Amino acid sequence: MLIVRIPAARHKLPRRLDRIDAASDHRRMRAVPLSQIRGHRLQVRALQQVITGGRMGHAYLFEGTDAVGKRTLAWSVLARLACWSETPGDACGLCRSCRALQRGDHPDLVQLERDGTFIKIDQVREATARLKFEPVLGKIKGVLIDGAEGLKEEAANALLKTLEEPPPNTVFFLVTSRPQLLLPTIRSRCQVLRFGELASADLATLLQHEGHDPDAALAAAALAEGSLTAARALCDPDKLRIIDAIAEFAFELGSHTPAQAGGWTERLAGILNGEQPGEAAGRADFGRSELLLAVDALRAALRDAMLVACGHDPAGLPHARHAAAMRAMAARCDPDQIAKVLRLCESTEGRMNLNLGARMAWTELAVESSRLLGS
Ligand SMILES: [Zn+2]
Incomplete structure (x- = not known):
C-alpha cells in the first residue's frame, strides 16, 4: 500500500x-x-x-x-x-x-x-x-x-x-x-x-554487538547485575584492568600466605596506576569506588569458582578464560569455604558503603579470604 x-x-x-x-x-x-x-x-x-x-x-x-x-x-x-x-x-x-x-x-x-x-x-x-x-x-x-x-x-x-x-x-x-x-x-x-534484569549472557552478547572485546564483554556483564548501562560503564579500560587483575587474584586465593594476600592493596594501587606486573607498587590513593569494584569483581569470580567446585563446566561461565585457574582452585577448596568468602564479601561491601575505612576493609578481606581458603 x-x-x-x-x-x-x-x-x-x-x-x-x-x-x-x-x-x-x-x-x-x-x-x-x-x-x-x-x-x-x-x-x-x-x-x-x-x-x-x-x-x-x-x-x-x-x-x-x-x-x-x-x-x-x-x-x-x-x-x-x-x-x-x-x-x-x-x-x-x-x-x-x-x-x-x-x-x-x-x-x-x-x-x-x-x-x-x-x-x-x-x-x-x-x-x-x-x-x-x-x-x-x-x-x-x-x-x-x-x-x-x-x-x-x-x-x-x-x-x-x-x-x-x-x-x-x-x-x-x-x-x-x-x-x-x-x-x-x-x-x-x-x-x-x-x-x-537481563541475563549475563544476553548482556555480554549486546556488548559484543556494540564492538567490545568478547572477554571484556563477559567480564563486564558478570558484574553488571542485569543492567546494560552498568555493563557499558564497566567496559571502561581502567575498570576492566581492575576486574581482570582481581579475577587472577581470586583464583590464586588459598595458594599463598595471608601476608601475601594483604599485599594486594599495594598491587591494586599499582594496577590503578597502570603499572605492569613486576613493577614497583604504586602509592596512589585509590578510592572507595575502585575498592567496591574490586569486591564486586572478587565476588563474581568466586561465584564462578564455587560453581566449578560443585562440578559445573567452566566453559559456559563468565570467567571461562580462567578455566585452568578455576579448576586448580576447585581442587584445593570446597564449595563451603568459597561460600564463606562470598559472605565476607557482602559484609565488606557493607562496611565500605558506610565509609568505614575502605582500604582497611579491603586488606582484611584479602587476608581473611586467603586464610579461609587455605588448607
Ligand atoms: Zn518497512
Whole structure:
C-alpha cells in the first residue's frame, strides 16, 4: 500500500513540529529488529503475537528494572507497527517509514523525555497535537514517553485525556523503572508489561554487538547485575584492568600466605596506576569506588569458582578464560569455604558503603579470604 497524500499531510503538521523533534530523543534512537532483541523473551513473544494478530492496544506501560532495554523494545515495536510491510516478522527496512527511521527524522514517531526534572505539560501538548493528523510516512503514529515517572501532574492529566480517547492509529508506550510514581489513572489506561534484569549472557552478547572485546564483554556483564548501562560503564579500560587483575587474584586465593594476600592493596594501587606486573607498587590513593569494584569483581569470580567446585563446566561461565585457574582452585577448596568468602564479601561491601575505612576493609578481606581458603 502506498501513501498518496504525503505532501498534503506534511502541510498539515503543526508549526511547532520542529521543536517537538528537537526536544525528543528519537533522532538518536536506532530501531533494533524485534527478532534481534536480546532477553525478555516472553515479553517480546507476546508483543510479536499481538502485532501479527492485529490486536495491538493503544497504550502500553513497560515497567521494571532500569536500563534493561525497555525503551529499545518499545521503539522496535513502534518501528514494526509503522512499517508498511505485510509480511510477518521484523520491520522491512525498505519502506518509506523504515527509511525515515534510519535517517532519524520520522515525523510520526515521537519520543518524550524529561526537560530538566520533569516531563512538562507543553511537551505532552505538542506531542499529542500532532496525533490529530493522519500519519505522514508510517502506518501508525506513536509516542514513546521515556522516564514516564517524570510526568508532572498537569502533564499526566493532559496525557490522560488523550489516553481516554485515543486518536485512531495511535500507540503510546510509557517506560519507567519507578511505576509507583505514576498516576494510578494513567497506569489503569495502559496494558502493563514488567521487565526484570537481563541475563549475563544476553548482556555480554549486546556488548559484543556494540564492538567490545568478547572477554571484556563477559567480564563486564558478570558484574553488571542485569543492567546494560552498568555493563557499558564497566567496559571502561581502567575498570576492566581492575576486574581482570582481581579475577587472577581470586583464583590464586588459598595458594599463598595471608601476608601475601594483604599485599594486594599495594598491587591494586599499582594496577590503578597502570603499572605492569613486576613493577614497583604504586602509592596512589585509590578510592572507595575502585575498592567496591574490586569486591564486586572478587565476588563474581568466586561465584564462578564455587560453581566449578560443585562440578559445573567452566566453559559456559563468565570467567571461562580462567578455566585452568578455576579448576586448580576447585581442587584445593570446597564449595563451603568459597561460600564463606562470598559472605565476607557482602559484609565488606557493607562496611565500605558506610565509609568505614575502605582500604582497611579491603586488606582484611584479602587476608581473611586467603586464610579461609587455605588448607
Ligand atoms: Zn518497512
